[in-house]
Amino acid sequence: MISPAGNFRIYLAAEPVDFRKGMDGLAAIVQSEFDLDPFSGAIFVFRAKRADRLKLVVWDGTGLVLVYKRIEGAGFVWPRTRDGVSVASDPYF
Template structure:
């Protein structure tokens, strides 16, 4: 089972992906496009071209997990704009907001880390 924890590294692919691709092809995209090791334990998040589904790829030490969420109506409203970066890092609460079809960068969540005064 995949459990999303605050210390996990979550990488989002900015470019849409053909969702006919399976685990092996998505892992190859992690290496070539996202410049990351698919065996690192990171969560890799992909969007389809129609913006109706998200796939998450993760390696748990024994094998790969692939999860998909497809909206029954509408499209995902937020996704980063295509630019020079091919990857965007997300925090766990931002991924959860994205999966609920929200904008992860316009939420009013507490900051992830604060320095404690001495």
């Protein structure tokens, strides 16, 4: 069974990423751009340019896990960003 530990953090990447990247490419983004440890057990959430796809990367203690979700219809509601920062005044945020 793959599941994160009871205490975990969730990090949401505000800007879309290249969805051709796999778990190693996304883990590299976590290290180089966010200055975080992808092997900490935290859940890192990335979105595609179209808001209908998400990828989650998490270390489960034995290896990296990549979860891919595509939603049909309107897509996920995502906070607007300005200069790479989520805008808290967004009514959907």
